[in-house]
Amino acid sequence: MTKTTAAGKTRRQIYEDRLRRRSMLIAGGSTLAVFLAVVILVPMAPGWDRVKASFFNWEVFAKTFPKLLEAFKLDVAIFLWSAPAIVILGLLVALARDTRNPALFPLRILGAAYTDIFRGVPVVLTVYLIGFGIPGLGLPRPWNSPYIWGSLALILTYSAYVAEIFRSGIESVHASQRAAAASLGLSDADSMRFVILPQAIRRVIPAQMNMFIALQKDVALLSFIGPVEIFRQAGVFKSLLANFTPYVGAAVIFLAVTIPATRYADYLLAKQNRERS
């Protein structure tokens, strides 16, 4: 029989409660101390006033923020039509690289070359080449739109990364699953579609989420070729007001999207790891 106190707790529970209270107190105290030091010491640094006026000007922030938010809608729109295309193209490339059918061998080579090239070139270079170069060939409207070619540059680049992640997922499914599917008389295509892919996709969802968070940030690269999205809009305000606060505003908007998304991806990953152990 365990001895319990009046509160219905064992000695061990009381001891652990006390430990927990103690460590919470210490953590809270040290966090407060660091926070106060930053708040008090940073404004005392030489040049702080100039930094504040240039980066954290409240008036500029309040005036430009709504317009920045408006411009960010374009970033979101470009993201929303690029993302499904990336998922589909990435999956097709992954499957092409995995095919064992000799008639499709050229597809395998193409798939490998494709992923090598687009992962090897800086995104901004691809955006310039395709997003600037192709409309520059003198195509008729609407085919000279930088929206189309800029989005295509992002789609091509990100599909290469996404394809490799899908491939790693496909390879992580144990060979015994393929053997079980084959022993039932399922075709290779059915075994891939119903047995391998569903498991592979589930495993790589957190990794893919991180890719799409990166994509949302890289949409800003299209500002170099024309579309007035948030980064470009912030640049316009910066020139107009001779102040960097609009860039800080843009950063705040990006963070409002990326931090929750990153946290969610981390949470999913931790959950998967728990389930598999």
Added chain:
Amino acid sequence: MAKITLKAVEKRFGDNTVCDGIDLEVEEGEMVCLIGASGAGKSTLLRCINLLETIEDGEILLDGEDISLPGLDPQPVRRRIGMVFQSYNLFPHMTAAENVMLAPRRVYKKSRAALRPEITELFERFGLADRMDHYPDQLSGGQQQRVAIVRALAMKPEVMLFDEITSALDPQLVGEVLDVLRLLKDSGMTMVLATHEMGFAREAADKVCFLKDGKVVEEGAPSAVFDTPQHPDTQAFLARALK
């Protein structure tokens, strides 16, 4: 004519000869048990019969028809031969019922609604009626292995191959899976088992084959092989296995 005939089957992995001229006959409705130390080639032999591995030389006949012909489409053959693995290999993202229905749906183009009654009957026969809509990780090892057997049976195979299907189970769960094998044998299924369950092999098998280094060293009725083994290797193996 035997249901399955192996003639001088040879299988190599690189320099390693894993099946070294194996001859074997399995009659219709017979249960044949393959015994032998780990690494003897039992699993590989079963995988060759199911065409999961290709053989270097020799022939494998099903109803007298050469299924080891290079270039032959393996899928129609595999539908006629079911296989159950040591590690169950259920599809973890599907319920037990979905595991069982996948192949009949895709291969025989039957609808879920059409399959449900016959599948329910199979689950009931093997004591799994209340487990149909569970996922594999919600089932015990013994239940998972029985679902794997049901999954293979749903394709209505003519032959069943079992590769040490009780080896991964807790001892108290072995019995329920062996009961399923007895049930199958009584229904007239042709079966080939790789097994370490010597007691079961002696009681239920029609024929026992002792394999060593990819060769059939000794074969015969269980009473002959277990009680009066002729070959010294068989005697040594059984002395260790039955201790």
